[in-house]
Amino acid sequence: MxxxxxxxxxxxxxxxxxxxxxxxxxxxxxxxxxxxxxxxIKRRQRLVRKEIEPVISPDDLKNAPTTEATCPRCSHDKAAYTEFQTRSADEPATIFYMCLNDKCRNKWRD
Structure with a gap:
């Protein structure tokens, strides 16, 4: 350019x-x-992908509190959750859920 x-x-x-x-x-x-x-004018540049680190790990949710939240994948009615402030302080916190169904273990956020 x-x-x-x-x-x-x-x-x-x-x-x-x-x-x-x-x-x-x-x-x-x-x-x-x-x-x-x-x-x-042509020039190639190799882009290196960074490793993506998960926001929360399954270990974080093992001892997390549980709530009655319906899993969007399997419709199980219990999920573990944790809350993080991912945006500015005047915005609401993001809640991360993990389904407690042993076969599903789906993760989603609200």
Whole structure:
């Protein structure tokens, strides 16, 4: 990505036309930057995925209090829950549930 040195707008790319070389131009001001024919613009960058850490682990919910909440997957009526403040202080806390059905163990949030 190239930006206009005059106004800071993202420069647009224009293909070569009628003997004129390809160029970058600014759509808001008269800035033009011609591109040499030997320059390659293509560049690849490998992105590395970060490991995703769970917000809560099953160990956190083993000793957690239980409540009567219906599991959306198996309709079991009991779930363990824990509460975290994931947003700003003036927003309500997020409640994380885990189904207590041994075959399901579904996790969801409210």
């Amino acid at each position: 190239e930006f206009c040195p005059t106004c800071g707008t993202l420069l647009q790319y224009e293909l070569p036309d009628m003997g004129r070389p390809s160029r970058f131009y600014c759509p808001t001001c008269p800035y033009i930057c011609y591109i040499e024919s030997g320059v390659k």
